[in-house]
Amino acid sequence: MAEPPVYQSARSAGLIVCGDCNKLHPAAMEGEHCDRCGVTLHSRQKNSLSRSWACLITAMILFLPANLLPIMTFKVFGRGEPSTILGGILQLLDQNMLFIALVVLTASIVVPVMKIIALLILLATVQFGLQTNLRQKTIMYRVVEWIGRWSMLDIFVIGVLVALVQLGNIAHIEGNHGATAFGAVVILTMFAAINFDTRLIWDNGTDDKSDGEKDSE
Amino acid sequence: METAPEHVIACHECDLLLHDMTCQPGQDVICPRCHARLYTATVNGTERLLALSTAGLILFLPANLFPILTLEVLGQSQSQAIINCAMSLFEGGLFLSALLILLFAVVVPFMQLITLFYISSSLHFRWQGRLLRQAMHSYQQMRGWGMLEIFLLGVLVSIIKLKDLAELDIGLGLYSLAGLILITTLSSIMYNPHQLWHQIDLHRNQSDHHG
Numbered sequence: 418m419a420e421p422p423v424y425q426s427a428r429s430a431g432l433i434v435c436g437d438c439n440k441l442h443p444a445a446m447e448g449e450h451c452d453r454c455g456v457t458l459h460s461r462q463k464n465s466l467s468r469s470w471a472c473l474i475t476a477m478i479l480f481l482p483a484n485l486l487p488i489m490t491f492k493v494f495g496r497g498e499p500s501t502i503l504g505g506i507l508q509l510l511d512q513n514m515l516f517i518a519l520v521v522l523t524a525s526i527v528v529p530v531m532k533i534i535a536l537l538i539l540l541a542t543v544q545f546g547l548q549t550n551l552r553q554k555t556i557m558y559r560v561v562e563w564i565g566r567w568s569m570l571d572i573f574v575i576g577v578l579v580a581l582v583q584l585g586n587i588a589h590i591e592g593n594h595g596a597t598a599f600g601a602v603v604i605l606t607m608f609a610a611i612n613f614d615t616r617l618i619w620d621n622g623t624d625d626k627s628d629g630e631k632d633s634e
Numbered sequence: 635m636e637t638a639p640e641h642v643i644a645c646h647e648c649d650l651l652l653h654d655m656t657c658q659p660g661q662d663v664i665c666p667r668c669h670a671r672l673y674t675a676t677v678n679g680t681e682r683l684l685a686l687s688t689a690g691l692i693l694f695l696p697a698n699l700f701p702i703l704t705l706e707v708l709g710q711s712q713s714q715a716i717i718n719c720a721m722s723l724f725e726g727g728l729f730l731s732a733l734l735i736l737l738f739a740v741v742v743p744f745m746q747l748i749t750l751f752y753i754s755s756s757l758h759f760r761w762q763g764r765l766l767r768q769a770m771h772s773y774q775q776m777r778g779w780g781m782l783e784i785f786l787l788g789v790l791v792s793i794i795k796l797k798d799l800a801e802l803d804i805g806l807g808l809y810s811l812a813g814l815i816l817i818t819t820l821s822s823i824m825y826n827p828h829q830l831w832h833q834i835d836l837h838r839n840q841s842d843h844h845g
């Protein structure tokens with residue numbers, strides 16, 4: 418059996434990698450500007466965890482009004498009720514549009530919920546210094562970061578529908594404030610993901626230990 | 635002031651220290667620990683970016699000026715461009731949603747094309763490029779916030795939702811939008827910060843010698 422490889426991080430080698438252009442600098446330059454791209458150098462993103470928690474908790478609170486308040490009102494010949502996100506999906510199911518209902522369900526409910534759960538796991542394990550499944554957590558972060566933007570789908574659908582269906586008494590769609598809350602949830606979870614520094618997953622515990630980090634394959 | 639050692643790089647996702655290596659076109663350098671893609675070598679990277687961003691800037695006009703959809707019910711018709719989606723939400727009092735559409739479907743994609751055009755043209759034509767730093771920084775910050783492809787999916791969902799209610803005509807704007815999405819996707823794949831920074835370093839050294 419081969420020895421598991423010993424890894425050394427830039428931080429434990431006394432180096433800072435620029436967050437923007439990836440150039441390496443000596444650790445003494447913490448807080449100064451990168452001489453190539455001019456960005457302020459930080460070994461780890463500043464207040465990464467607290468910023469990420471703040472965005473995530475706000476998103477979790479706003480998730481309630483986003484799903485309970487109506488997002489739009491569709492009126493045909495003066496009749497129609499305001500509908501919530503879930504209501505809109507059920508309506509699509511009633512009209513036998515299973516596939517498109519699944520797309521909207523995924524983008525508007527499954528992805529935000531999974532994203533919030535994934536970020537909770539990431540933040541909690543880093544906060545409490547749990548050192549398990551590091552690579553899986555990194556992959557989870559990448560998926561979260563990539564897929565999160567697709568939740569904006571509903572906001573765009575509302576925009577297109579409200580713009581197109583303005584035919585006075587015949588048919589009329591207007592947006593409601595559930596959409597505002599939903600849009601806020603989406604951007605807040607995106608900000609939570611951006612503020613989370615993936616390198617924290619790989620750091621040994623909460624404090625820097627200068628010996629090499631080990632990862633059991 | 636001490637300087638960082640040469641021929642060493644660090645993974646931007648897990649901070650692992652690695653030996654720098656040259657890679658052949660078509661090869662990727664992958665972090666052995668977290669499997670992040672560190673960099674790739676692209677052939678004619680700047681020229682491709684220049685071509686793509688020029689095409690994108692041209693396509694941006696019809697995509698935003700022409701209507702994407704026209705709706706017809708009982709002789710009444712309504713045709714709307716992308717910007718109208720933001721405007722009508724704004725008029726309805728949904729300021730945040732209107733702002734999000736305006737930013738993610740119009741402003742950010744346009745700014746991305748402009749910055750890419752600036753970066754690639756200054757490198758290709760060896761212009762001074764005083765704002766290269768800022769342009770690289772802005773492009774880096776904007777990655778992931780241009781959402782044209784999601785907007786297109788939103789238009790498709792809307793078409794399906796409305797198809798029983800009314801006659802829908804697809805406008806020139808939607809076709810241009812599809813082309814624009816192809817361009818922005820390709821350019822974000824082609825965007826290779828490692829190589830661009832390398833070229834910017836060379837570019838600066840040359841202008842220092844001449845100046």
